[in-house]
Amino acid sequence: MKTQKFLLLAILFLQLSCKSQTKKINGLSFVASRDKIDTTHTNSVLRAQSNYVALMPFGFIRDLALPEVQHNTSRQWFGETRSGLLQYAKEFQKNDVKIMVKPQLWVGRGYFTGDIVMDSEEKWQILEKSYSEFILAYAKAAKEINADIFCIGTELEEFVMNRPKYWQDLITQIKSIYKGKLTYAANWDEYKRVPFWTEIDFIGIDAYFPLSKEKSPTVADLEIGWKPHKEEIKSIQKKYNKPIMFTEFGYRSVDYTGKEPWDANRIEGSINLQAQVNGLQAIHNQFWKEDWFAGGFVWKWFHRHDKVGGINDNRFTPQNKPAEELIRKLYKQ
Template identity: 60%
Template sequence: MVKPQIWVWRGEFTGNIKMQNEDNWKLLEDSYTSFILEYAQMANETKADIFCIGTELETFVDNRPEYWFDLINKVKSVYQGKLTYAANWNEFDRTPFWGELDYVGIDAYFPVSQSKTPTMEECLEGWKSHKKGITETQKTYKKPILFTEFGYRSVDYSGKRPWISDRDMDQVNLEAQNNTTQALFETFWDEDWFAGGFVWKWFINHDEVGGEENFMFTPQNKPTEAIIRRHYSLN
């Protein structure tokens, strides 16, 4: 999957991007169209299986839905593969254009446990209400569900607010990462409507990243890597 992303100054959340007048909305739309179509053409040339038209742009989608339908048509004119959009976990159920895409894409940072070291049982229970909403969306649009991002930090309270990347949260907790990750696989992996997902965050320099002293998202060179490998090797 080719997945272009916007990174906002000072790390502000992309979902909050909002223009204050029509001229600025048009400026954003024209710029974003040019940005996305360039990557779509590249994805087509490289025969990428999936192209993602945007990532966690909640307010942009809410305020300018017509633009997104038009953008999808433009992308389809240059890219011949499958399409998705990476909706944030609290955005996907009101994203209006799933019917025009091939996958319902979700960045799956759903809160599943309030515990310092969440147990498997707690995480499985925490997934129940979220899974209900995901299933309802899947039935509405009759599209497979794709986790455009999924992953947990190897840190205390990893299931409480899984989207948090603050570096002052530095208490390494490998068990927390293991349990949250395993619970996600047990909840979704065997569903026939689940298309799989993309791990956040995986680096190309494998031997130089992660490790059992690392408290960030990557599962590389941590026990969680074996959990992921086991499930993907069965697919």
């Protein structure tokens, strides 16, 4: 009898362990701010049923052709610095919200980070040295806060494609410091060419795939649009046998939101709250049930919940819109 009870307990423990291991990352991309945060700022994340946040310290490059990465300076907002990362993480970890540290670059005048490319070997070496200082500093911070995931870069296609050996060496250096899970946030049109997926734990994709040219696409329209992209994602997943993570995903609450979902600047189209809801529902329908899919991080979530979003906002945040209620429902499942 004792043996039978022991076996039943062992089976129950294994079942619970498997469930915990397969729980999706229901994440939010938590935007860095000027301020420290406290429970008044983290409560909205808890209400959204999110179990992860991406915290995003920043480095800055003045121009595409200038190789110096400036970071952790007194001119930056608090949340963009090392001290801000540590303080934010502490507040979230009080409530058992897990952390992905996702250092990002910002290029002057809003140039796209994927176009960072140097015109000489000398400049490449300066960039590499500077980027290593930036990313390794945050690998050390990720270790200090016991972050669950560390993202080694975001949408850096030209840098990655032109300097593959540098990235292999960088990953080795990161692993000597930080022992958690690693990912890289590849742009939606970049992920198939990243040369180092075998070296890290998650295939990370910023999932702004074009899905529909309709003004107000339905969930069905968007799911049809996902079909070819999903097949390509599955082929990459099988090739490398690594789980897929959407390091960013989201839709603006605007007409034609499925046409070019990456476009944060366009003014075309009126506010369309339902289109945003439909986009989030479609991506959840297509991916959250797949065992090879790890989950993802909604773009984006601000600390002053009462001051952002709302029914007159056509930007990415789902806050204070019908999309927020949908996220709460989906993440609670």
